[in-house]
Amino acid sequence: MKYVSEFRDPILAQALTARIRRAVTRPWTIMEICGGQTHTIVRHGLDELLPRGVELVHGPGCPVCVTATENIDRALAIAARPEVIFTTYGDMLRVPGSSKDLYSVKARGADVRIVYSPADALEMARRNPEKQVVFFGVGFETTAPAHAMTLQLARKSGLKNFSMLVSHVLVPPAIRAILSSPSCRIQGFIAPGHVCAIQGYKEYEDLAREFRVPIVVGGFEPIDLLEAVAMLLEQLEKGSVVCENQYVRSVTRDGNRNAQASVREVFSVAPQVWRGIGMIPGSGLQFREEYKPLDAALRFAVDLTPAPEHPDCISAQIMMGLKKPWDCTAFATRCTPDLPLGAPMVSNEGACAAYYRYKRHTHV
Amino acid sequence: MCLAIPGKLLTVDDHVITRVGSVEFGGITRQANLDLVPEAQVGDYVLVHVGFAISRIDEAEALRTLEILREMGELSEVEDGPASP
Secondary structure (H helix, E strand, O other): OOOOHHHHOHHHHHHHHHHHHHHOOOOEEEEEEEHHHHHHHHHOOHHHHOOOOEEEEEEEEOHHHHEOHHHHHHHHHHHOOOOEEEEEOHHHHHOOOOOOOHHHHHHOOOEEEEOOOHHHHHHHHHHOOOOEEEEEEEEOOOOHHHHHHHHHHHHHHOOOOEEEEEEEEOHHHHHHHHHHOOOOOOOEEEEEHHHHHHHOOHHHHHHHHHHOOOEEEEOOOHHHHHHHHHHHHHHHHHOOOOEEEOOOOOOOOOOOHHHHHHHHHHEEEEEEEEOOOEEEEEEEEEEOHHHHHHEHHHHOOOOOOOOOOOOOOOHHHHHOOOOOHHHOOOEOOOEOOOOOOOHHHOOOOOHHHHHHHHHOOOOO | OOOOEEEEEEEEEEOOOOEEEEEEEOOEEEEEEOOOOOOOOOOOEEEEEOOEEEEEOOHHHHHHHHHHHHHHHHHHHHHHOOOOO
16 A cells, blocks of 8 residues: 555665664653554564663553543443434444443443444434434544534534534643653653644644653654654754654644634633543643534533542553553453453553553563 | 545545545545545545545655665665675
């Protein structure tokens, strides 16, 4: 596939690992934020190509993992209503709420359907006028424009039976929270390329300046990530602290202004609770007044009694870069993708699920 | 979740309220909303995320990245000598 296979070329990977080995003189700790990048790194064993002492730690960039338990519980309660067709992305069905997940609600008779796109949910609403179609939209800046545009289309078309439950999270406030933590050990960041395809990377230039930390916007293929790591290590070795763009074929400094305008029209920035981490100011998106009639959280009143996280789950420390999945006593024993205790074991992009799939037999 | 797949834009269809197109991903063709990439034309590659094209891939930049990396690889072979078997 064009723009995929060329960026998986083993010869280029060898050249990049040689460049990395030449650059490095001491240990460094780098965090990739995005769960898609975590998946590529673990799947292709890129971390094992790096010199001893260069550590890649995995950030909170899996939206499925950080969706607050309260939002999952709200989704479960809405999905259980008889008049509702509940639609969402496939990853969301096994995410544990306080006591159950969407699969178990579906097993009890709820009409829960997986869709590829929010546009498919809107189409479902058109075809099922007697039902209330609810789309559960979670995601980072990459996904928010698709949700915003779907809501704009729904509003224009005047559909009365479509609404959306949203849980959006924003990356720069999370990086700020990680860097502000007294226990932070991250010395450089790989910024998420597809988030930056939407937002551009000016906010990351500000973070690099403010916290004096190098940041490289990286793509998603092995060559992209090795090049991003090489660029970061070269900066770290010479004491440079700027934001650079490795993913130039898809990311511009200003990002996609049409997408940003759509999101701005529908949503405003708000505080957001991240599962396992807590509330991060300015890290979420809420419906603007004129779009509130399409907010499923307002359309369907539900009673919620949130329960605490499972006491064995250390997902917060994993997502803050303090621990690795195999530091958890429940990893691959009491917590597996089939029976997850915490959300990072659910999604393909969760660090625990990636380690379970590719590394559970390699760490003794 | 932030997975976005590069695909080739095969056709463009301007609807009344939205612009859609068929995009081919390694043999599979799907419809995608093109409203976020009004500059994308038939033959371009676009990154598609949850049914919406979010970015037109800059072919010149992609080629330049690969060329620089290949040159760098050749250079390091000259510097380091041939790799051991």
